Amino acid sequence: MTPVTTFSGKTVALFGLGGSGLVTALALKEGGAHVVACDDNPAKMTEAAAKGIGTGDLRQLDWSKVSALILSPGVPLTHPEPHWSAKLANEAGVEIIGDIELFCRERARIAPDAPFVAITGTNGKSTTTALIAHILREAGRDVQMGGNIGTAILSLEPPSDSRIHVIECSSFQIDLAPSLAPTVGVHLNLSPDHIDRHGTMESYAAIKERLVAKAQQAVIGIDDGLSRAIADTCTAKGVKVTRISIEPMGAEGFFADGTTLVQVTPSDAVAVADLAGIGSLRGSHNAQNAAAAVAVAVALGVSGEKIRSGLYTFPGLPHRMEEVGRIRSTLFINDSKATNADSTEKALKSFDNILWILGGKPKEGGIEPLKEYFPKIRKAYLIGAATEEFAKTLGNGVPYVRSGTLDNAVQQAAADAAAMNGPSVVLLSPACASYDQFPNYEVRGNHFRELVRALPGVEAKGA
Template structure:
């Protein structure tokens, strides 16, 4: 844990006692702060009390005693309207911050030169975060990984000049971290997302830009217009561009499966992604280019980088190889909750048996029509079945399987009948909330069903 000593002696309000919220309350208390915590879920309040955290109804609290409101990143700060706790804090003139900001202030107090790598982007940030941490660990560094990737930042060991923190940041977390100033900031890409929380695309992009605005060095994706606009505003001396399209001096780029270092005008091949299943696809080539740029800045040599790439296991639910059955490869891409994410998977394979559906997002799967010729058959599950069937009609054979069980059973049967290399791909292009509590549970269910098929050959650990 990282005790938040920078708030010692201060009274703070905290709203949101989920995983990161409870850790934050305990870290503040360990650092000497007086915390009054609250949650709309009474069970979360009771759990916090068993951990020794003081709880109370912040609706009736005296806000003049609080220096700050620590807000869970999942709680609305601005849109569609501020949460009631945020309104009370604003009315009292109390700052509203999150756990990333607490870490930043603690780092500034106890170890201002501690290596701190922060990663954001609409897509790919979890894979890039995990890959950076993996490469640096394999090179012998003391690495702490957390943030939006699933481990609360304040549950990690404290910042130190001999320890590297590799932290994934969502736009919600950046919005609550005004002093965010990593030693290296990574912004991979910006495409429409979370507009219900940020109001406009311009505001969403501006929040993403904050992660690199104060960074000592910045790694910036160069493959989308909004990111290129941010590049144009930054000093080029401390910026490295990454991706597929920009190959000029000052970049680390992917050319096919090869990653090329052209930071200073000398074109040097650093790594080759050929045969690395956990990093297939152009989108993962950009992720790898960003991670390799950081490895190069950290003086990791090319041999060590290549070795680490080949041992990288990838992340669950992100084009995860699950198993093989004959010539069919089963891929769990449950994290693909929108068309933009599913596009990456469809572009990476041929002869696809595609399981899709759930709670549809704006635009549905219409943007994916250019990839329909790669799909042998589609299996529709969940609430979007009627909408998606209308789009697929006449272009892709489909079956209304309704449930994951039926989809896996039919796709496996059809794959066996093809008698040629094929891919059974769960890439739903939808949220999971109609049938599952989250994409992780959806992906776990798919994996369990696949591994129960007769004759299956798992390709990852159980």
């Protein structure tokens, strides 16, 4: 744990006692703060109280004595309207911050030169975070990885000059971290997302820009217009910017030429790694992720040999185009994390001869944007609430069956794959939320993995 000493002896209000919120309350308490924690779920408050954390109704608090409100990133700060706790803090002139900000202040206090890599972007940030951490660990560095990737930042070991923190940051977390100034800040890309929480695309982009605006060095993807603008703005302000792209570029930085990663310097363009054959880094989106990871590793002084070794041994993340098994020439891929069409597009781009398992709780737009990839699909297996909507979209262009459940879909797809000539891919990439049949995409993906491993003759991966 990283004790938060910057509020020692002060009263701090905290709203949101989920995983990171509970850790934050404990870190504040460990650092000497007087914490008054609250949550809409009484069971969460009972759990916190059992751990010695002060709890109470923030509506009854004397806000004149409160130094800060620590807000969970899942709680609205501004849109669609501020949460009632944020309104109380604003009325009292109390700053509202989050756990990333607490880490930044603690780092500034105890180890201001401690290496700190922060990663954001609409897509790919978890894979990039995990890949950076993996390369650095393979190079022998002391690495702590956390943030939005699932491990609360304050549960990690404290910052030190010999320890690198690699932290994924969502827009919600950045919005609550005004002093965020990493050693290396990574911004991958921007596409419409979380507009309900940020109001406009411009506001969303401005929040993302904060992660790189005060970085000692920024690594910025330039494959969309808003991100190119961020790179240009940072350069104009004197930030050292390394640009990355999935297309050849003239600017200094790193780009992907197919599966080859190329470094562009003022005098040369040199191939630094080849992603061919690395199953965990298939597709152009992963080429962007890898280019960002390589740029960070180079900035932190990792040798080319260590970088290549880290890329080749990267196991990937669960539920993100994860290879879970093979039966002869059929590969089974768990892409349960693909909860919308934009995410599923990346998988459809990466494979041919696809037996596609899709469906669940549909999102706006459905699978209409994926029609250009329908020729790659040999058959579709529809599950869950989206079945009829997706059947209508597939129409006569793609053979499909109403499987109903994931269990049926896996059995049907495996049987069809066995009857096919040549290689094929059974792909779970639902383009839907899981909530109609599963509590989350992780449970859905884990169930798919179990179903595949139970098939006769399967060679399981990562068993």
